Amino acid sequence: MSKRFTISLDAMGGDHGPRVVVPAALNVLERHRDNVELVLVGDESVLREELRKHNREPDEYLRLRHASQQVGMDEPPSQALRLKKDSSMRVAIELVKDGTADACVSSGNTGALMATARYVLKTLPGIDRPAICTSIPCLDGTVRMLDLGANVDCSAEHLFQFAVMGSVLTEAVDNLANPRVGLLNNGEEEIKGNDQVKRAAQLLQQSDLNYQGYVEGDRVYHGVVDVLVCDGFVGNVAMKTSEGVAWLINHYMRTEFRRNALTKLAGLVALPVLNALRRRLDPRSYNGASLLGLRGVVLKSHGSADTYAFEHALEVGIIEAEKAVPTLIDQRLGEAFSIGRQES
């Protein structure tokens, strides 16, 4: 029998709390009968009530863990850390810390999740700052991008650490040997970039990572790399403007198809094709951002995630737990730094 993995779920987090987390948990248990156990963390009476709606009682595969507090979606991280010591988010992370769980998934407030995870789990040796990493769609696949918001000002060394972590994650989760790593830059020529990016490029050239050089924003979506590294400010801007453009195109497409009776008819005819397009780019299929560089697996699900999206984040958490991603990162960082030292 294969090893069992336990995932703790912040069942009160996100815009929808237990209404999304509970059915998602049940669906995932259905798919992973033999190797996954879940712990729902939150207000026990609320969780029991939600389970009842699905005709389910807690059991050895689906346990409840009461937590009396909840972190608000707009609550400052410092306040969550100081005043919410029995929040569903905090307790879910503590279950990873004490070894009860192998990973934790939360749709809660990103800043509070990062601060709490960092405080409770601590960072791996050699990691100054954890990073947020997510997959985005690109031509014929996906690219993992990091950092996405945790670190606004990054040194070259931070960018290098992100590259190592993203590379390990991609290798482990996608079973992809030697993933191609790129640095997001404002041009692909050697003279382009700010100081941090230029120095990070030097570090990457000296490393044993499969470094491909600078990548300009448009080329990201052509799938030229598997791992794309940038600081959190730039990563956030790239991610959000991408979402904005997709929204605008979708908005204008709807507008044009709704213009008159004829275009509405054309829209009906084209609907299956447009739905296929939507499925390809469905952000729910990319839900589940990894908090990398911690001594434990923590997944951030989008605050507005629905059941389908939350299940996806949970699946990512299961894989990262199975692969023991933090241990792999720790090993690789040791190697990367010893190589860096030899060559310098």
Place this chain on the structure above:
Amino acid sequence: MSKRFTISLDAMGGDHGPRVVVPAALNVLERHRDNVELVLVGDESVLREELRKHNREPDEYLRLRHASQQVGMDEPPSQALRLKKDSSMRVAIELVKDGTADACVSSGNTGALMATARYVLKTLPGIDRPAICTSIPCLDGTVRMLDLGANVDCSAEHLFQFAVMGSVLTEAVDNLANPRVGLLNNGEEEIKGNDQVKRAAQLLQQSDLNYQGYVEGDRVYHGVVDVLVCDGFVGNVAMKTSEGVAWLINHYMRTEFRRNALTKLAGLVALPVLNALRRRLDPRSYNGASLLGLRGVVLKSHGSADTYAFEHALEVGIIEAEKAVPTLIDQRLGEAFSIGRQES
């Protein structure tokens, strides 16, 4: 009779040179018989030959100015400055400097254009660095974004100068009083942003610009501001990732419509709607980036611009010449800085 404006055209620049510039010039002259004169700068024999194809001779509205050299699309700016003193680009800019032309348009190498324009025309008093500004489509209109690549590391003061310049340009060219100005940031809460952005926000709050606060990347496309300010690194990434996403969506849409006979039929039915969508977002309609902060009007057209796109850049050049944008920026900067001084 209205005042005449003269525009100098780098007729050899861009991927297509005279094959695009000459017909675009003829079309624009056709539309502006009474108020525009053009000077085609480049290899005179090549230009005469191209004019002959259109059954046209040079005359007082369409003059030729010979230039013996050409700046390569990948030529380093320093080399262009040093070795290409008789390039079509350099001469076109010099015509602005000596008062022969009121504006200059080039599809040439951006770096060389910026360096040459800065060297020949000089910056306005109080401007440390010129910026590149372009319009991008957003919900129900456009937003002007700057800087787009000229300045990789920017101080708060630089960002403030960009805001003033973008605001003046928008007011003058779009006849829009008090354009809404935003700072591109990795979140809209006050604690978000790097140091430069936070300090720029303070400067903008103290100014008489219509400052709206931080704007996150996705909201740009919702049209929440008229002018969006960021450093050149971030601006380049935002712009290029946006292009990348649009490309990916377009690519997958084509793929889905070409899947089989049925979807191809649906594509035929939907074609007029898809064409309307394409027209709305046609990058050619946004061609013509302004080099702001110089003592003269210089427009950068996309290197791959076709005739339609180049005409658009030329039209932008005509408007900026009519409105005397550099003079307006100069006046406004004087006011902005005196206000800054009073309040500090």
